[in-house]
Amino acid sequence: MALSLTAEQKKLLQILKIDEQYIIPEYQRPYSWEYEHCLQLYNDLVEAYKSKEDYFIGNIIIAKSENNEYELDIVDGQQRLTTLFLMVKVLSLFTEHKVYKEDLKAIIGGISRITGEYEYRIKTEVFESDDKNDFFNVLKFEKNDFEEKYEECKNKKTYEIEEKKCSNRFEKNIMFFYSWFKYLNQKEESLDNFIKFFLEKVYLLPIELRGKTRDDANEKALVIFETINDRGKDLEDADIFKAKLYKRARQVEEEDIFINLWKDFKSSCEDLKVDIDDIFRYYTHIIRGERGITSSEINLREFFTTNEYSPFHLKKYKEVMNDLNIIISILEYINQEKQKATRLAKWLQLIEIYTNQYPKNVLIVYLFDKIDKDFIDEDSLSDFLKKLVRFSYYHGSTTKIKFETYNMIVQISKGNDIQDYYKGSITEEYFDYLGNLKKGYALLATYLDKNQAYASYNIDKLVSLKDNKILKWTDEQIENYLNSLGNFIVSDKPKRNISVDKKLEYYGLNQDLEYEFFESRDKKLKEKLVSFFRGDNK
Numbered sequence: 001m002a003l004s005l006t007a008e009q010k011k012l013l014q015i016l017k018i019d020e021q022y023i024i025p026e027y028q029r030p031y032s033w034e035y036e037h038c039l040q041l042y043n044d045l046v047e048a049y050k051s052k053e054d055y056f057i058g059n060i061i062i063a064k065s066e067n068n069e070y071e072l073d074i075v076d077g078q079q080r081l082t083t084l085f086l087m088v089k090v091l092s093l094f095t096e097h098k099v100y101k102e103d104l105k106a107i108i109g110g111i112s113r114i115t116g117e118y119e120y121r122i123k124t125e126v127f128e129s130d131d132k133n134d135f136f137n138v139l140k141f142e143k144n145d146f147e148e149k150y151e152e153c154k155n156k157k158t159y160e161i162e163e164k165k166c167s168n169r170f171e172k173n174i175m176f177f178y179s180w181f182k183y184l185n186q187k188e189e190s191l192d193n194f195i196k197f198f199l200e201k202v203y204l205l206p207i208e209l210r211g212k213t214r215d216d217a218n219e220k221a222l223v224i225f226e227t228i229n230d231r232g233k234d235l236e237d238a239d240i241f242k243a244k245l246y247k248r249a250r251q252v253e254e255e256d257i258f259i260n261l262w263k264d265f266k267s268s269c270e271d272l273k274v275d276i277d278d279i280f281r282y283y284t285h286i287i288r289g290e291r292g293i294t295s296s297e298i299n300l301r302e303f304f305t306t307n308e309y310s311p312f313h314l315k316k317y318k319e320v321m322n323d324l325n326i327i328i329s330i331l332e333y334i335n336q337e338k339q340k341a342t343r344l345a346k347w348l349q350l351i352e353i354y355t356n357q358y359p360k361n362v363l364i365v366y367l368f369d370k371i372d373k374d375f376i377d378e379d380s381l382s383d384f385l386k387k388l389v390r391f392s393y394y395h396g397s398t399t400k401i402k403f404e405t406y407n408m409i410v411q412i413s414k415g416n417d418i419q420d421y422y423k424g425s426i427t428e429e430y431f432d433y434l435g436n437l438k439k440g441y442a443l444l445a446t447y448l449d450k451n452q453a454y455a456s457y458n459i460d461k462l463v464s465l466k467d468n469k470i471l472k473w474t475d476e477q478i479e480n481y482l483n484s485l486g487n488f489i490v491s492d493k494p495k496r497n498i499s500v501d502k503k504l505e506y507y508g509l510n511q512d513l514e515y516e517f518f519e520s521r522d523k524k525l526k527e528k529l530v531s532f533f534r535g536d537n538k
Contacts, residue, residue: 005125006193006205006207006208006210007059007205007208008205008206008211009056009203009204009205010085010203010204010205010206010369011199011200011201011202012105012198012199012200012202012203013199013200015060015159015204016088016095016107016119016121017066017106017107017537018104018287018480019070019110019113020069020070020071020072020121021070021071021072021112021119021120021121021122021123022062022072022074022081022121022122022124022395023071023072023073023074023123023124023125024073024074024078024082024122024125024126024131024145025073025074025075025125025127025218025243026122026125026127026246026255026398027072027127027239027242027243028078028126028239028285029037029078029080029128029132029423030126030128030129030131030169031079031082031124031126031129031135031170031240032079032169032170033079033080033082033083033169033171033173035163035172037079037175038083038176038177039085039171039176039180040503041057041080041083042176042177043324044179044196045202046184046194048197048201048202049193049194049197049198050406051203052223054201054202054203055201055202055203056202056203056204056205057080057084057202057203058080058203058204058205059075059077059204059205059206059207059293060074060076060077060078060080060081060204060205060206060207061074061075061077061206061207061209061221061224062074062075062206062207062208062221063074063075063210063211063214063217063218063220063221064209064210064211064217065210065211065212065213065214065216065217066210066211066212066213066217066228067212067213067214068214068443070113070114071214071216073214073217073221074223075209075218075221075223075224075225076221077204077322078124081122082122082196083173085107085108085121085122086138086173086174086177087177087198088104088107088108089108089138089139089141089174090174090177090178090181090511091104091145091181091191091194091195091198092104092105092108093143093178094182094185094190094191094195095183095191095192095195097192097195098194100195100196100199103142103199104183106239107121108120108121108139109139119270120136120409121137122135127259127262127263127322128262128263128266130168131170134167134169134300135170136175137170137171138170140169141174141493142195145174146178148353149166149171149175150175150178150179150182151358152239153165153166153175154179154336156263156310158249159179159206160179161175161179163175166319178287180267181375182399199233199495209221209224213249215247215250217245218243218247222240222243222244222516224354236335237277237280237300237301237304238275238276238277238280239502240304240305241276241304241312243313243322244304244305244312245262245317245321246258246262247282248312248317249317250317250318252317254317256414257314257318258317258321258440259525260454261321262321265324265325265328265440268325269328270326272328272331272332272335274331277300279324279327279328280300280304280324281300281357282327282361282364283311283324283327283411284297284300285361285443286311286323286364286365286368286413287310287311287407288406288410288412289365289410289412289413291309292410292413293406293410294403294406294407294410295405295406304522311323316364324459324465325466326368326371327364329371330364330367330368330371331364333376334348334352334363334370337406338352338454339455340452341452341453341454341455342376342452342453342455343382343451343452344378344382344385345382345452345453345455346382346447346450346452346453347382347385347386347388347389348385348453349443349447350385350389350393350440350443350444350447350454351363351389351392353387353439353440354393354397354437354440355436355437355440356397356399357398358392358399358401358402358405359388359389359391359401359405360391361405361409362388362405362408362418363385363388364520365409365412365413366381366384366412368420380442384417384418387418387419387420387520388408388418389444390421390532390533391418391421392419393440393444394421394423394426394533395532396435396437397435397436397437397521406441417459420535422533422534423534423536424534424535426525426530426533426534427530428523428527431485431526431529431530432457432484432532434484435482438483438485438488439459441488441490441529442459442485442488442489442490442525443459443490444529445485445526445528445529445534446490447490447533448528448529448531449528454490454491454492455492456492457490457491457492458490458491458492458493458494458495459481459487459488459489459490460488460489460490460495460503460507461487461488461489461497462486462488462489462500462503462504462507462518463478463481463482463487463500463518464482464500465482466499467500470499470500470501470513470517471500472513472514473515477515481515481518481519481522483523484523485525485526485529486518486519486521486522486523487518487522488505488523491504491507495506495508500512500513
């Protein structure tokens with residue numbers, strides 16, 4: 001794909017005072033700059049102004065269609081560009097300089113060449129929030145609106161804006177700028193010199209991508225966006241994926257349907273307290289299993305945007321959204337079932353407490369075509385999870401298990417069962433060092449002679465360092481026991497910060513404080529684990 005790209009550093013006056021209109025596309029994230037972002041920008045600008053130095057803010061990526069050169073889609077940089085317009089609105093209140101006032105007024109809005117009516121020079125079409133109305137409302141503020149809001153929102157002692165008294169992010173940020181520029185205006189007596197600096201000595205680098213259509217231009221701009229932002233971090237991956245899916249929906253004129261599907265999907269992720277990127281990461285394992293891939297994972301964005309087998313290339317957007325929602329249903333099912341006092345909950349809790357995601361990836365793939373609860377056999381699922389727990393916990397919390405889980409995923413995708421991992425040579429000494437899985441081993445040892453899980457459990461330590469005054473043990477005995485398996489106790493009772501003698505009574509152990517009892521407890525728990533990994537009770 002040939003890229004028609006132009007990039008030239010420009011001062012803000014050239015970038016903001018235009019006849020065209022900046023559009024923040026529907027697929028973008030809502031406006032999210034916080035107090036700290038605004039304060040940093042304000043302080044940097046004031047410092048550069050006082051030092052009489054030019055100031056470079058950064059770049060923005062613009063998609064421009066040959067079919068409609070009047071609308072400029074902001075693919076990257078919408079947060080800082082939106083904030084600059086908020087600053088312009090506030091600065092327009094603090095000058096009577098004819099030229100500057102006209103410049104600032106023209107930046108905010110003017111008569112449209114298309115409609116012949118007044119319009120703001122920036123418009124947000126973000127569909128995940130009420131950004132459009134919130135942004136327009138603050139751009140409509142007049143001087144008296146700012147003063148009334150300032151009196152309403154300021155702290156009477158510090159004169160700082162109290163965020164809770166503002167109704168949305170746009171209103172909060174524009175009132176921050178109003179209070180700061182109000183203070184600066186009092187110190188400077190006039191902001192005209194600062195406004196001149198702001199318009200003529202502050203620079204942005206607009207990177208403009210052109211295409212015959214809006215979709216073509218956006219596609220090219222997203223390629224640049226991905227390249228610039230790809231630093232091994234997945235912070236913007238969900239936005240890239242949303243954009244790809246939105247494009248596919250637009251191709252069949254179903255933008256509104258997609259918007260509603262995405263809103264519901266995002267809301268489900270928020271309810272589950274899971275990142276959208278994590279859902280896509282689970283999705284990669286489903287696809288890898290179907291394709292028989294057992295090699296190392298690649299960058300999430302690369303997986304979905306460049307691979308020929310990406311669902312973005314092979315499936316309709318509704319099919320992709322359906323797959324994502326199946327994963328949501330799986331996670332909801334797991335969350336519900338793990339909180340029940342059942343046999344199944346035992347093994348689900350053990351997968352959840354495990355210290356990395358590899359076993360859970362296997363579980364997600366296993367459940368993908370079974371999530372309709374009529375097709376989930378809890379006994380079969382419990383047996384499957386028991387095998388997965390035995391494998392995962394035997395190998396410990398290192399990443400050594402990942403390649404074997406890749407093989408498991410492929411086998412499951414083919415409809416095959418996974419093998420059991422009995423270790424006949426394991427001994428109690430294997431559990432002398434528990435590593436990061438100490439709580440998981442404690443939960444496993446507790447559940448091995450229980451038919452069902454605790455609906456809610458806590459993991460506590462019997463002995464802590466503060467108990468050395470009560471216990472008549474040697475320093476070596478205390479040090480050895482602190483992180484031993486026997487020192488952990490799993491219960492449905494709340495944890496309490498009490499001494500070891502009271503803790504024994506609280507948990508119903510009712511034993512003296514002799515070291516032999518604690519040593520014996522450690523040995524019995526290890527024996528249960530050894531029996532489990534050997535498969536003595538197959």
